[in-house]
Amino acid sequence: MRELMEERLAEPLPIADLAASASLSGSQFTRQFRASTGQSPHQFPLRLRLERACRLLRTGSAPIAEVAVACGFSHQEHLTRVMRARLGTTPAALRRAEGHPPGEATYVESPG
DSSP, rough: OOOHHHHHSSSOHHHHHHHHHHTTHHHHHHHHHHHHHHHTTHHHHHHHHHHHHHHHHHHOOOHHHHHHHHHSSHHHHHHHHHHHHHHHHHHHHHHHHTOOOOTTTOOOOOOO
16 A cells, blocks of 8 residues: 555545555545554655655655655645644755755754
8 A cells, every 4th residue: 555655645635545555445445544544544655755755855856846746745835834834844944954055955863
């Protein structure tokens, strides 16, 4: 299931599609997914998107807006809101904190 989610991070992935790939109803899939991962089928891909964005920011020089869209966020502000809520920082703050110019990025995950 993780592979399917990672392949389709940049696009919407309805629970119905995930459930169908596992030959389950939507409610069965949601219950089993939560029991297996401890997260909802919505939270898990959001975490994968954030992980990929951090990896791209750490290893690449693409503009934040491009990283956001490539990882399935609707726009740069969406990535910024999620990163701030989950990691306590923003993509731009990560770049400034590490002394990288705006075209470069690095990421150090906050404890927690």
